[in-house]
Amino acid sequence: MSRRDRLKGLFDDTAQELAAANYEESSSRGSAGPVRTMALTLGRMEEESRAMQEALLSGERVVELDPDLIDSSFVRDRLADQPLDREDELVQSIAENGQEVPILVRRHPNDEDRYQVAYGHRRLQAVKLLGLKVQAIVRKLDDTDVVIAQGIENSARRNLSYIERAVFALNLELKGFERPVIMKALSTDKTELSKLISVAKAIPAEIVRSIGAAPGIGRRRWMALAQDWNGMTAARLAKLIASGSFLAEESDRRFELLVAELARKEAKPETTEFDWKPKSGGKIAGRIKSAGNSFTIALKTGDAPDFGAYISRRLDELYEAYRAGRLQAGE
Template sequence: MGSDMSRRDRLKGLFDDTAQELAAANLEEEAPLRGPAGPVRSMALTLGRMEEESRAMQEALLSGERVVELDPDLIDVSFVRDRLAELPQDLADELVRSIEENGQEVPILVRQHPQVAARYQVVYGHRRLQALRLLGRKVQAIIRKLDDVDVVIAQGIENSARRNLSYIERAVFAFNLASKGFERPVIMTALSTDKTELSKLISVAKSIPMDVIMAIGPAPAAGRRKWIALAQDWTNATRTRLQGLLASENFAAQESDRRFELVVTELATKPDRRAVTEYEWSPKQSGRIKGRIRSAGNSFTLALKTGDAADFGDYISRRLDELYDAFKAGK
């Protein structure tokens, strides 16, 4: 993990080095800068007004190199998603209005697209990029040579420098990175977490279907304990019970934290005994077995099929007394 931490220190060090240069630039009594240095000067003045050290470091990273003007249509989003919240969607957004009135004071950071010639990927500044797209303006950007590990660690630095990711956003970010083959030490560095907590994060995002997570959203008030509880209790039946709620207009109209509460409330409500529920079951880990479950009133049917069906059915049958005793004790 040492090399990953040194990467983080190197990327974060760019903040510190340029922050000092910009502070010195603010003290100089010079004529206004012309040409390409203009945006850098603008950025220096912006930093001079900032009081939060983390924000100052974030923006300082974006100085130091020549600012270029790019067509926003040539810039793609990062190859790994972290935030679940939507980017600005209309001209009424606060950031869009600010850029419309004051211009783009701070450039975004991009890299050359690793697969597509003459295109770029945004590393910092997704929201600024979207705001400029909505305004139909060119994008002030700095192009820096970064590899994939640099990008994910840089995204981690950006997230800690402004609003922290919610718990489920951290879980999705970790799961996405793991799915793309990044090693655990790299993900731990990007999220500033340890091995045990990282395993929990990945487990939560793996247990709850991604479309359900997206329907709920970042839910910043629903922390670690609530999301872990939801993940631990998740089954195929849970998904079936939530179908109506997740598809309702009322659910979609609520704030993200309220949507999480509605999901928890729905699952805590005793299901209607008269309702007929049918759903498929398959093991979370891959296996040679499938099940069809039907629950109606006072009857419950489990039908198993494919390779391990007979053996697993026999295994369950031999333990029915044990399982029923555990069920009664739990009640």
């Protein structure tokens, strides 16, 4: 294959993958979103065509690099790495036909002896697994270029889940990228980007990590979870997400279990109430009531005001003694 054909393949594959990914997403999301997505995809394909022409005119050439000298992107887009094995279709294709499409890399900004991949993460994994040198185009790229190239690759990955897109969008914003750049990287519009970022902000990162990519869970269900989230939710789920049975489930099932737990009505704790009188006798009596998260003591008769004031002045002292006792007991 000539250099011109290989460079053309780099961009043609992107356009074809984007179109296929858009078709699949359109089928599952309805009519309004796909129209916008298709327009964005066509615009991306035109940009890639122009980039191809520029690459050809600038005389860029394909070089062989040691895969061990190439690092992943500086911003994470997936919740968990999905390593390839020799049964993977891409690995088998490269093993039989060689690497027909080069990856895109830049010089590592912090180490002149290393590189950073911008596009072609899976091809890099496959070549590394096979113990081969990787075919690559080395291009001068800034951080924005890398983010957009990474976004193109993400758009072409048909198994990239909604929550991974949301987390990727939030990570980019936290790294200081402007929203127009993030929109371009994710092939999305302003409204959809706002929804993605709001979901990733609403649900704590540790909860998202515990669920995983959840490839079968779409936008509406993640948005519903985000809207229902509150400060007490995470504490209620702590026992569930730490359990071995939860961790043993597939990612989609973990999401289902979490939602089911939130929907379950907690049983109200029983209320206990009783009278109190000092064993040594005296002019005082009390009514004690414990109900869930509340505990009340009502004092009455002669000594009630003075004894109540005595307790109030010593509440800090009593609470510190209580905490010290719990610490000593290892609780």
